[in-house]
Amino acid sequence: MRQIRIPEQGKMIVEEAQKPQAGQGEVLLKIGYVGFCGSDLNTFLGRNLMAKEAVIPGHEIGATIESVGPDVPDILKPGMTVTVNPYTNCGHCAACRSGHPNACEFNETLGVQRDGAMRDYMVLPWTKVIPAPGIALRDCALIEPMSVGFHAVSRAKVTDSDTVLVFGCGMIGVGAIVRASLRGATVIAVDLDNEKLALAKRLGASYTINSKEQDLHTELTGLTNGLGPTVVVEAVGSVPTYQAAIDEVAFSGRVVCIGYSKNDVTFHTGLFVKKEINIHGSRNAMPSDFEAVIRYLQRGTCPKDELISAVVKPEEALAAMQKWVEAPGKVFRILVEFN
Numbered sequence: 001m002r003q004i005r006i007p008e009q010g011k012m013i014v015e016e017a018q019k020p021q022a023g024q025g026e027v028l029l030k031i032g033y034v035g036f037c038g039s040d041l042n043t044f045l046g047r048n049l050m051a052k053e054a055v056i057p058g059h060e061i062g063a064t065i066e067s068v069g070p071d072v073p074d075i076l077k078p079g080m081t082v083t084v085n086p087y088t089n090c091g092h093c094a095a096c097r098s099g100h101p102n103a104c105e106f107n108e109t110l111g112v113q114r115d116g117a118m119r120d121y122m123v124l125p126w127t128k129v130i131p132a133p134g135i136a137l138r139d140c141a142l143i144e145p146m147s148v149g150f151h152a153v154s155r156a157k158v159t160d161s162d163t164v165l166v167f168g169c170g171m172i173g174v175g176a177i178v179r180a181s182l183r184g185a186t187v188i189a190v191d192l193d194n195e196k197l198a199l200a201k202r203l204g205a206s207y208t209i210n211s212k213e214q215d216l217h218t219e220l221t222g223l224t225n226g227l228g229p230t231v232v233v234e235a236v237g238s239v240p241t242y243q244a245a246i247d248e249v250a251f252s253g254r255v256v257c258i259g260y261s262k263n264d265v266t267f268h269t270g271l272f273v274k275k276e277i278n279i280h281g282s283r284n285a286m287p288s289d290f291e292a293v294i295r296y297l298q299r300g301t302c303p304k305d306e307l308i309s310a311v312v313k314p315e316e317a318l319a320a321m322q323k324w325v326e327a328p329g330k331v332f333r334i335l336v337e338f339n
Contacts, residue, residue: 002314003119004336007054009046012318020123022069027076027129029084032137033311034117035060036321036334037145037171043112044321047262051112058116058336059086059109062140065129072126083140083294084117085128086110087284102151102284109284118314120338130290134298141335142171142307146293147285148258149175149235153183154289155280156231156254160184165220165229166205167245169196171307171332172258173235178203178296185231188223190216190241193329199306220248228253237261246271254278311335 001019006012022028040057042048061084068076076082088108089101096104110116132140149172158164164180166173169191180187181204188207189200197208209219220228228250234241237259245255246267255277271277296302309331312320317336324331 001120002338003056004058004314004317005054005056005118006040006043006051010044012044012321014314014317017119019121022067022072022123024069025071025126026069026123027072027126028066028068028121028123029061029063029082029129030066031061031063031117031120031122031338033062033141033335033337033339034058035141035145036317036324036336039109039112041321041324041328045325048112052114055111056115056118057111058118059084059111060141060144060333061086061110061117062132062137063117063122064137066121068126075131076126076129081132081135081137081140083130083132083143083290084110084124085130085287085290086116086144088114100286102286103281107284118317118336130287130294132294132297135294136304137339138308138311138335138337139297139304142304142333143290143293143297144285145171145333146175146178146296147289148172148282149177149233150179150289150292151285152176152233152235152256152258152282153179154286155282156233156256158183158185158231162186162231163188163224163227163229163250164231164233165190165245165248166200166233166235167191167241168235168259169193169200170235173233174200174203174307174332175293176233176235176258177205178302179292180231180233181205182296188220188229195330196332199303202303202306216244217248224250230254231256234259239263239265243267246277249275249277251275252277254280256280256282258282307332309334311337313337
C-alpha cells in the first residue's frame, strides 16, 4: 500500500508499506480521503514542535470499514462509511478523570505525535471509529476540523441571547460560526479575506468584518450598540487577534482560545479583572461534538464543495502543500484521495 511521509522539513514522499490486518478489538479501514490541516502545514515547514520525526500526517478522515477483528461490536460492519476520533486519552490524568478526554495530558493525535492516516489502509481500535451514515466519503474528512470549532462554542455555553465574534474563517472558525448560528446566536465573523467572509455569511454569520479594510472597534461598537460581543472565539493564533479578543469582549463576557500563537502575547491584565472575563482554552473535540457535526452535515445544507480547495492524489500532495505555503490564506482544506 501507499503512504505519505514527511521525512524532514520541506520534504514529502510517497512510499510503499505492508497492508495491516485488524487484530482483537480493531478495525481495518480503507482510507478514502484525508485532509491536510494547519498542523500538517507546520510539520512540513518544520514549525510543529509536537510532531514526531518523519511522521505520516493526517487526522481528518473519510474511510470505509474493510474488515473487523474479534470482539468488535456489531455497530461496526464492513462497508460502512466512517470518520475517526484521532485523539488518544490515558484515562488517569486530571483531564481524563474529570471527564475531559479531549484534553488528556498525554494525548497523541494521529499525524502529530503518532503516524496518521495518509495511507491506503490503517488499523484503529474500534472505539475510535465513528459511523457517518448519509454523508459522502469525501465529506467525512470535514467532520473532525469542524468538530473543533463546535467544541469551542460548547466551551462558551453559547445561547440564543449571545453575540459571538469569531476571529478567523478557516475550517475551525467555520465550525464555530456554524455551531453558534445553530444555537441561535448572532454571529460576527472577522477575517482578512473577503471570499472567506462571504462564505461565512452563507454558513450563518449575521455580519462580517474585514479587519484589514475596516476599523474593528468602530464596526463592533455599531453592531453591538457599544456593548461588545458577549463571546469571542479566537481561531487564528496571532498576537493581534488575541489582544483584540480581550479588548473587544463585553464586560462579563467569555473568550475561547483555540489558536496557537507562535509568539508570546502581552496583555494589559487589568481588563481581565475590570471586565471579569471568563477565559477558556479549547482543545480538540468531544464525541458529542463529532455527533453534532454529523447531524449538521446530514441536513444537506452545508456548502461542502466550497470548503474544499483541492482534491489531489498522493503523488500530487507535495505540490499541493507547496502551493499552500505560497498562499496560506486562500486555502480551506486540501484533501488527498486514496480511492
